[in-house]
Every structure is written in structure tokens, then in C-alpha cells.
Amino acid sequence: MTPPIHEMTDRAREVFRIVVESYLDTGQPVGSRTLSKISGLNLSPASIRNVMQDLEEFGLLAAPHTSAGRMPTESGLRLFVDGMMQSHEPSPEERAAIEGGARGGDGPVETAIANTTAVLSGLSACAGLVLVPKREPRLRQVGFVPLSHDKALAVLVGEDGSVENRVIDLPPGLPAFALEQAANYLSATLAGRTLSEARAALAQQIARERAALDVAARDLVERGLAVWSEDGDSRPVLIVRGQARLLDTSAAEDLDRVRQLLDELEDKEEIARLLDSAREGDAARIFIGSENKLFALSGSSVIAKPVRALDGRVVGVVGVIGPTRLNYARVVPMVDLTAATLSRLLS
Structure with missing residues (x-):
């Protein structure tokens, strides 16, 4: 059974945090020898191996191969995201890019929404998703x-x-x-x-x-x-941008997963239903791997947040989808900022 963060020893928490952050940064399993060289850990490779073995028994880490080091499981990623992640606010350049996407000319509002979603896709290296009500033109x-x-x-x-x-x-x-x-x-x-x-x-x-x-x-x-x-507000508009971002340099190592994800992205009705489930609450919702049945086969993660009008009404949902190896600490605040930007656009 997965222990709560506060029940783990300081040593276990630190090793776990470093393994997860290293994996999210490189996409590669982390070995005990690599961890022993990290400044401040002050543990021998043998001590680190013992801690990692304990974390593996708790279901937080897994070894893809016998000698390949450890990587976080979906349960481990969930524990990290919910209890240890330190979010990084978007840089001034990222903020300017997202807000600039919403000011993209005098055309239909759907164009500005699509532009903003494309910017989010580019910055996050994920596919960008947005679900908004169909707006009636004058x-x-x-x-x-x-x-x-x-x-x-x-x-x-x-x-x-x-x-x-x-x-x-x-x-x-x-x-x-x-x-x-x-x-x-x-x-x-x-x-x-x-x-x-x-x-x-x-x-x-x-x-x-x-x-x-x-x-x-x-x-x-x-x-x-x-x-x-008769098909106005009752039929929402789903905009998907940046599917090509999923075909990055690391995709060559896992083409089957990427092909499966691209197939799943074709199911617009199921994607709309998934995004709609994120309408409740104010914070971004994070679906990791098999936590959502739609993307369980491809092992992908979705970060989604409701878009609210100035009066508090939910007027849409925006998010991203990518591999479970997402930089959650960086991408979640980007989704938050995009939701706030679209809130002003749709109010």
C-alpha cells in the first residue's frame, strides 16, 4: 500500500523526490550510482539501493529492466504531484506568448482560442485541448x-x-x-x-x-x-492543437505508445467527455495514465482546468495531453494562466 508523504522517512522522501524529478527531466530510469553523486544526498550507493528497494516495495518506483535503475510508477507520480511538487510560475516570455495568443486579430473568437491553445501546446511540448461552447455570431x-x-x-x-x-x-x-x-x-x-x-x-x-x-x-x-x-450552445467546440508535438525526439523510443495516443486523440467525443469532467472545482485536475480509461493504453497524462467567466460560470475547459513524463511543475501553471486568459476572452 502506498504510504502518505508524512509517513516516509526524510531519507526516503529525498531519494524519491530526486528520482522523480530526474526521470521527469530526462525520461530515463535513475540508478543508485547516479544518485550517490548528487550533491547534498550524502548516501552511499548501497544505502540508496536499499531505500529504492523499499520505495519499489511500496509501489512508488519500478525497474523497467534488472539493471536499468528506477523510475516512478503512476502511483509514485500521483504521490509526487499531490504532495511534493513545487510549481514554477511561467516566465515573463511565456506569459506574454500565452496572453498574446488571445489578442490575435479581429476575427472570430474561435480563432483567438485556437491561437492561444496552439501557444500552450508549443510551450508545454504537448497537444493543447480546449472545450468551449459554440458562440453565436451577430x-x-x-x-x-x-x-x-x-x-x-x-x-x-x-x-x-x-x-x-x-x-x-x-x-x-x-x-x-x-x-x-x-x-x-x-x-x-x-x-x-x-x-x-x-x-x-x-x-x-x-x-x-x-x-x-x-x-x-x-x-x-x-x-x-x-x-x-438548434445546434448552438448545446454543441460545444473542441479544439485540438499541436498533435505533432507528441512526435518529439524521444518518441522514436516509444512509437507504439505515440501511435496509440494519436489514435486516442481521434475520439473527439470521449475527449470532450474527459474535459467536461474537469469542470468542477477551481484547481487544475491531473489525470495520470490509467487513472483515465481513454488514455490508459497509451499511458498519457492530461492536465485540465475549467475556464470561468467573470461571474463565476464555467464557460469551457482548457488543458494539455502528453506522456506521463511531463514537467508537471512547469506545465500546470501554464494551464492555469491559459485558463485565466481565456476567461477574459470568453467573458
Whole structure:
């Protein structure tokens, strides 16, 4: 059974800390001879081997090969992260890069979110993940393009420059002029509103009989607005950036794990569910290896934190995924900073 940190001797804690930090830094198992040369430890290789043997019996360390030294197990990493890790605040350069990603131009907010996630991916050498609600653009123009006698393409242009297309069913017997009439009405009357605002305004105008539309065009307008609104906030946007970061120089030693991880990253629905489970609480959540079934096969770790609006509402989740050999002390504060940056962007 894994002992709590406070039940370990000072000697065991120090050896354990050095083994974990060395492994996270190099990715290689650590031997007793290497540890004996570290300044301040003041232990012989034989004493260190005895301590490491005890730590292995506790399930905190493991030896991948008989003479290869020791490396932390998932239980060991969990104990280290929860009880011993000393976080390192992002440097001024890292802070400027993350905050600069959110100021990436005047385009759609999803672009700024993607840019920020890409920066986090680059700094952490992991894949960056962010789950945010689909934001409704404010309308600038709406058009309808006939496709056949019973279908048309509804085209929505937002004030932020975004363009979305949806195929809609046309009412039977719709006159040709109704498409143009409906598009002109929407563009002139509902411009500057979000989709939900446009639907509410349309309902009020129809109720007051102020909508200058015949029945066919009115039906078309309602269909055009409904086809976007029904998958608005209910369908979150998952953005994944930096998968190529997982193919670093150390990946050649463990290609099977990396291939498995890349396959797992294709399961967007499961990733969204994982990130959604990190919505509770204020601190970043850390999933190590098999603690999460999605990435159990690849032995990967996920660090995720909720993104909160100024009023405290959770408006998304941001995180990274990489090998269990992450520099947790450095990456966790980066995720914290990215969450704070996106909070301001999404508020």
C-alpha cells in the first residue's frame, strides 16, 4: 500500500523526490550510482539501493529492466504531484506568448482560442485541448441559394467575418421570389443580432403582425433561423492543437505508445467527455495514465482546468495531453494562466 508523504522517512522522501524529478527531466530510469553523486544526498550507493528497494516495495518506483535503475510508477507520480511538487510560475516570455495568443486579430473568437491553445501546446511540448461552447455570431447578412425544388442552402455571414452554411428543406410550392424576400428581410431587419435574439425578435414581429412577409417567406425565415439555433450552445467546440508535438525526439523510443495516443486523440467525443469532467472545482485536475480509461493504453497524462467567466460560470475547459513524463511543475501553471486568459476572452 502506498504510504502518505508524512509517513516516509526524510531519507526516503529525498531519494524519491530526486528520482522523480530526474526521470521527469530526462525520461530515463535513475540508478543508485547516479544518485550517490548528487550533491547534498550524502548516501552511499548501497544505502540508496536499499531505500529504492523499499520505495519499489511500496509501489512508488519500478525497474523497467534488472539493471536499468528506477523510475516512478503512476502511483509514485500521483504521490509526487499531490504532495511534493513545487510549481514554477511561467516566465515573463511565456506569459506574454500565452496572453498574446488571445489578442490575435479581429476575427472570430474561435480563432483567438485556437491561437492561444496552439501557444500552450508549443510551450508545454504537448497537444493543447480546449472545450468551449459554440458562440453565436451577430448577423451581418443572410442568403438563400436554391439547390433543388425542395432544398436550399442557407448562408449566414457574421459581423466577425465567420460564414456558416446549412441545407434546409423548402416548404412545398414555395414561389421563387420568397427566397430573395426572406433573405432581404433577415439581412435588413435582424442584422446586428445573435441567432437567439433574431428568433425572439421575429416571433414578436409576427405576433404583432409587423413582419412584412407573406406566409411562404415567413416559413422560410423561421426555418433558416431554426436550423442554426438548434445546434448552438448545446454543441460545444473542441479544439485540438499541436498533435505533432507528441512526435518529439524521444518518441522514436516509444512509437507504439505515440501511435496509440494519436489514435486516442481521434475520439473527439470521449475527449470532450474527459474535459467536461474537469469542470468542477477551481484547481487544475491531473489525470495520470490509467487513472483515465481513454488514455490508459497509451499511458498519457492530461492536465485540465475549467475556464470561468467573470461571474463565476464555467464557460469551457482548457488543458494539455502528453506522456506521463511531463514537467508537471512547469506545465500546470501554464494551464492555469491559459485558463485565466481565456476567461477574459470568453467573458
